[in-house]
Amino acid sequence: MAAEKRVVFRSAWLPYLLVAPQIAITVIFFFWPAFQAAWYSFQLQDAFGLQTEFVGLRNFHELFGDPRYLESFKITAVFSILVSTIGISISLLLATMANRVIRGAMGYKTFLIWPYAVASAVAGVIFAFLFAPSVGIVTFALKQIGVHWNWVLRGDQAMILVVVASIWKQISYNFLFFLAGLQSIPKSLIEAAAIDGAGPIRRFWTVVFPLLTPTTFFLLVINIVYAFFDTFGVIDATTQGGPAGATNILVYKVYHDGVKSADLGGSSAQSVILMIIVIALTVVQFRFIERKVHY
């Protein structure tokens, strides 16, 4: 057991003063809105915000009876599974390759980390341009090989667009963690496996990948959370949930219903559900990482 490290303050109020800004920020920007959302989710407002009525669980009832909400749930599930699994796979591949590079390694790594510095909305705009139905350069390339690309009309293509943009944005983050994970695996372990007779592919699946399990699991949770929430910018800058709700993921629907359609109660109920999902994911992550994945 590591000895507990504890700073001793002489004054009684100084420690409270030091943590006060952090507490204030958390309370004002997290607890207060969260509490308000929870409170609104039990209420019904008229379109002009003049009357408010307490309706209990009716907002939730209506949500789960609304086929469009259930559709949005399904879309979100597909979207987050695609973003996290494809994103993680590509990042792992890139990290494994970058880890083998000796000459110019810094250059490769810097380039791979760059997309992280780009804001989601900007990433969305970049991809919207690249894939624009009339002037996009990728659209042009696709046309050459006979693919008709028009995500403004086709829901499946719109989904591909937001998935690609979201993955691109998140690859750097995954890449960094995988690279750090790979570099923490002692070289002698790989050499021992080579002497034991394992070729590169078997070495990867029997030694390297199992040792990256904690990293992979951590990234899986982070990526799901990312796909659920942080892809708002990408969606808003490209499809805005369309066409016909094909990319209307939960977090975008919260915004759309609350801000555009002024259904404050319904939107709040949705964000409460989202909050429960993210809390559940976090709990799973902590439980699992603390117990199982530890060498």
Place this chain on the structure above:
Amino acid sequence: MAGVSFRDVKKNFGAVKVIHGVTMDVDDGEFVVIVGPSGCGKSTLLRMVAGLERISSGEISIGDRVVNDIEPMDRDIAMVFQNYALYPHMSVRQNMAYGLKIRKMSTADIEKRVHRAAEILELGTYLDRKPRELSGGQRQRVAMGRAIVREPKVFLFDEPLSNLDAKLRVQMRVELQALHRRLGTTSLYVTHDQVEAMTLAHRMIVMNAGRAEQIGAPIDVYQKPATTFVAGFIGSPPMNLFPTKVGGRPVLLGVRPEHLEPCAASDADYTADIILVEPLGADTLAHGSIEGTTMIARLPAATHVAEGKLPLRFDPAHRHYFEPDTGARIEV
């Protein structure tokens, strides 16, 4: 089983030459220790035998087969690493079975070999544990077990005991010797610890700056060091070296600390200025200088010495002479 032979083996990393040409034959069943200070190229030499480093020029053969271009897995060797390199996510059993499984051995045969190795190394009760649940000494044994089950032609050890504490190191050293006697597998063992080299080796290679300074049985190396480097490296405390002249020719006179005897002033070859006396129990070390050259004398524990002048006799049967410029041994 098989021997290992080195034919003018060289290694360079880019423009940096790390091994300048080693030639030697390790006999079948022999235990050869490669010893030298850090950076002398001893680990590189071993890793070239393992196939983990390319051989820049020259040839290494295992048995009758030149292995320069053969993959590590096809060289029929097993290696024990300094940090053990156990697979952390596998149990002790899985660690040992990994290489056998890859070689598609039957489950029954694998089980038999793992059990035999576990029995030899007294690991029976730990087979289902993960490496992190084992002590340093136990991990060391698992690493050896992983090598044993493969029944390779050659064992390669890369400083296998240097992560253990002093007491455990002595114990494992003895066990290693017993193990080698039992299995009789050709072994190459790298260490920087000259005591390990002296006790384990049938023959040792003393390396310095990428060259094999001397190859021979430990006692021969100890009694007839080929260079001043070997004289200083093998033996603790190191051999004393005094500049002097023999027949008008400048030489370095080497005398081991145990071959200096206190005597009456009239019989003395030299008189030392002793500045520190260390009673170690079994014997006593006297540190000082003779005519400006620092020296150490190892004296019987009963000898009473104090700081100050100490007349010493150099045992005439154990005097060594070296060329002052090259450090090479000369017979006078």
